[in-house]
Amino acid sequence: MVKVGIIGGAGYTAGELLRILIYHPHVELVFVQSSSNAGNPVSKVHDDLLGDTDLVFTDALSLNDVNVVFLCMGHGKSKEFFERNTLPSHLKVVDLSHDFRLKREGNDFVYGLPELNRNVIKKSSRIANPGCFATGIQLTLLPLAANNLLTGEVHVQAITGSTGAGQKPTETSHFSWRNNNLSAYKIFEHQHEGEIIQSLQQLQPGFDKEFNFVPIRGNHTRGIFVSAYIQFEGTLEEAKDLYRNFYADHPFVFLVEKNPALKQVINTNKAIIYLEKHRNKLVIISLTDNLIKGASGQAVQNMNLMFGMDEKTGLNLKPVAF
Amino acid sequence: MVKVGIIGGAGYTAGELLRILIYHPHVELVFVQSSSNAGNPVSKVHDDLLGDTDLVFTDALSLNDVNVVFLCMGHGKSKEFFERNTLPSHLKVVDLSHDFRLKREGNDFVYGLPELNRNVIKKSSRIANPGCFATGIQLTLLPLAANNLLTGEVHVQAITGSTGAGQKPTETSHFSWRNNNLSAYKIFEHQHEGEIIQSLQQLQPGFDKEFNFVPIRGNHTRGIFVSAYIQFEGTLEEAKDLYRNFYADHPFVFLVEKNPALKQVINTNKAIIYLEKHRNKLVIISLTDNLIKGASGQAVQNMNLMFGMDEKTGLNLKPVAF
Amino acid sequence: MVKVGIIGGAGYTAGELLRILIYHPHVELVFVQSSSNAGNPVSKVHDDLLGDTDLVFTDALSLNDVNVVFLCMGHGKSKEFFERNTLPSHLKVVDLSHDFRLKREGNDFVYGLPELNRNVIKKSSRIANPGCFATGIQLTLLPLAANNLLTGEVHVQAITGSTGAGQKPTETSHFSWRNNNLSAYKIFEHQHEGEIIQSLQQLQPGFDKEFNFVPIRGNHTRGIFVSAYIQFEGTLEEAKDLYRNFYADHPFVFLVEKNPALKQVINTNKAIIYLEKHRNKLVIISLTDNLIKGASGQAVQNMNLMFGMDEKTGLNLKPVAF
């Protein structure tokens, strides 16, 4: 059994991690830390977990009692955590914040997108779990980058659900505002752009085309709908071959022949990819659940890889479908 | 022209009042007060009013320049307002809070439900505008009370939209929580019960049956769906006659023959009433828009009456329908 | 391994059964019958099951190759099925239609509500799976009936999601109509009333109080929110004891202390029960997912019981939460 601790256990991504890990066959949940909720049952905060767990939030960090910790604190907080704590050398870490996603001097975290870095992840002990938009968008482009086929500007639009913005109530997460509403934000300036470009350049060094990204707030709770397109000179069949080959042994990515809809992936760790060719453009749709493949499910997928388990262990989740 | 001032202009009910009054043919909007927004254009806060008005929020109360003020501050604030301000004697007041709805020594406000008190409202200068639940629920019961037919326990369930809870973001107004969700609250203890009983007793003195009311938070934005039932010995046709007669000259209340749906009244000042008889019970459905017939539309209806205008003036609103 | 066949595999309840059974550790899915889809991959119709199963719909009924069949055809069709087919004597049946729920001469089906009939279910080979409303409502009343405490009229309102009405597109399932909308239907006349009364009388013979039930169409997809109340002379604590005792060894029913919300149970087989006492009335809230505890999850729970497995096997489902 892998012994697991969760740090920052009261937020959305921690809740989702708990929903997955509680029934993971090779995991023992040792502690769930939350300063604000220490002493409360986990199922009091994540109240859908009633009957699934008797765990109680703790404020203590029993880092010596676990094999891996998931860091689910806000952005910026993971870095602070490492400044304040010295971790046991055996301890593996999966960080769900953006603090360690970008490569730089002294950052020994591996970017935890299994479809890009699986072999390195397997040997790593520190994983920077990708952002939700970043996951959905990279999956539309990696097979092209792997073949040096990002030869023109990249055009991306992505629509995200309300859980992507976290649990703190705000004006744009107010039901009266958001129901039946849509708005764009951080147009061409989303903070996930950095990690996306970094991955594309990892596969296609020298990639320097413009990356045009319009993020949209949707009026749904879960899921990211990405539509991307780029100049592509081959045929649709050639494109499909590229994608099929690239994702051949990646069990969560599905290339579909029929134009898909977002709810096909909700409450699962799947990513659905769909291609069309028009004129000289290849259009790529990707669908993911932002809290699972875009966050906590991917974190578990990374943990599975780090501990030599089958990637899918504990991730055969019942889709919600409706 | 009736010269109008609005006090507490930044909230939901004030916004809705503005949406109605701006195109009211006999109203001149003189000022819209808001401490927190003084100096800002009204259309910056109520941003759907762009192009509809050039009004700017003010912090000054030009009470001598208007014929009527609408008080749209939070509950408790209207009472404070009267303690701090001396109003010109000519000035009429429509208060949208619950501060003056209950009769008591020294309270000279008339309860502003036109279907109950129209003739008194016409001669009044101070109106306590009813609560949204209270409006929808009273409309299901008044014709019975008027005929002393509240002879058994009253059973009421009502489902309200998120705008009923105001614009302050809270846990239960968070889109991620409320979308596709339902919950009950203040079961048998809702604060509107007082004004409902008061009105029922006005028509049927001595009414003392149990009043069982389960309020539900729905996952829609606007509208209150009330289902009520009570023991009734007559036939369905007799019940329909009672309701038809009671509402005969009330232009916003419609008795329908076909089981209705909430969106038929949304964005209008209408109330739809529907009856069924089963065994010895009369079931009464009422549908209203909580922000219009349940708040600001009714406030305008009251103003119309106070100033001798046709009740419907300015209230022929385009339904949203979808 | 229990060998399973599904008959009528293209509808909502069959889809939900498949989502659960595919990862049930002791089930082998042998065939999924659908006349209209014979030859198509199951994941083409239930397209969220992509990658979860390679099953293909068949038109053949290999009844000798399975231990149990689930009948997921429309109401009335199960009866026809039995008229046209002779079943192998070893074959167990779980019928999800209403065809065999009511006791009558020659009907040897057991009513499959484990919280009512668990011991009988364990020894049965034919189960009539309860209706969704019926499940949610019975759970609010059974502990009282078991103690002969249904001493007054029963008052029930229940709000159901759109999946309760099946997958055929209709006027009231049209998104443009249903979004943000509410309506009542079959007031005091819902077809589930028969099975509810039958169960109440099983526990409290002679129960003959009026049963007042207002069903509401909600604008959500999954879940049934029941609020019920009845005269109750004991204290709240006494009521809680009754419910706690009655459900003590039923693993899917949870009595909660905090007023709950529907999404706590969505995508799970749980039922949440919440009690309040006001005046001489006991108010009981129950929350269930109409497609799981109200249909396919309960069908699996029944199968587990019939085959001597732990009731929860395969039913530790990840809640969707948002």
Next chain:
Amino acid sequence: MVKVGIIGGAGYTAGELLRILIYHPHVELVFVQSSSNAGNPVSKVHDDLLGDTDLVFTDALSLNDVNVVFLCMGHGKSKEFFERNTLPSHLKVVDLSHDFRLKREGNDFVYGLPELNRNVIKKSSRIANPGCFATGIQLTLLPLAANNLLTGEVHVQAITGSTGAGQKPTETSHFSWRNNNLSAYKIFEHQHEGEIIQSLQQLQPGFDKEFNFVPIRGNHTRGIFVSAYIQFEGTLEEAKDLYRNFYADHPFVFLVEKNPALKQVINTNKAIIYLEKHRNKLVIISLTDNLIKGASGQAVQNMNLMFGMDEKTGLNLKPVAF
């Protein structure tokens, strides 16, 4: 008074026309034709119009009794209508189908986008009312085309509500499917592309850049959210000047400084335009209500122009806001 007839009165666009025209101060509604509903009250089909009109659907076409007819039949039906009927020479026509939007030999309809063709519309008697996507998209691009500034590829994504797909229930309009869902359709192949290009070329003859358009089905009922971008060498201020000038005397188009949200325009005839500049790209957002500015409101706007009335007459509609 302008005497008005509506042909094809039972659909969404006719319902919306009725909601507007009933309170239009200079319109007399003479007849509303519907074969399938002849003899029924209009408010039986458009049941939110209860109390607003006593009109009854007719099957007769009293073309001599009206000054203008609105054709609200399905696409293709308007052409058939003209083949079967000879219209009185005085009769003006506003056609809401796509049958006459594209210029070709013998088509004497004027394309009814007032922001493009107002002066011609004023003198016309036959108007082809634009498509909903086409309206929202053209408004993002016309000011550039008017200045020959469409110098690069055009990138457009637009998200539409369920009312855009009409009232016939289908798989993708089923609430269980569409709630919380998203999907793309007719990618790069939407039928509105023709009329958009035609208008762009009217202002910028020779425009032949690629037009990349991804239409998305959103999970809302009303409204089209367009995000477009194109290479633009000027500054943001220069762009704003271009747009401000182009729309200076068009009362329904608003250039806003703050990133807007779709519900600001719902239930109004407004179009909101918002600009950002990033690198060498100009991003343009437009928001419209597909049933009003994208259909029936624009049809009324065209009628107003044809009859010499102020463009806004009857179109000061209360926004729904929430």
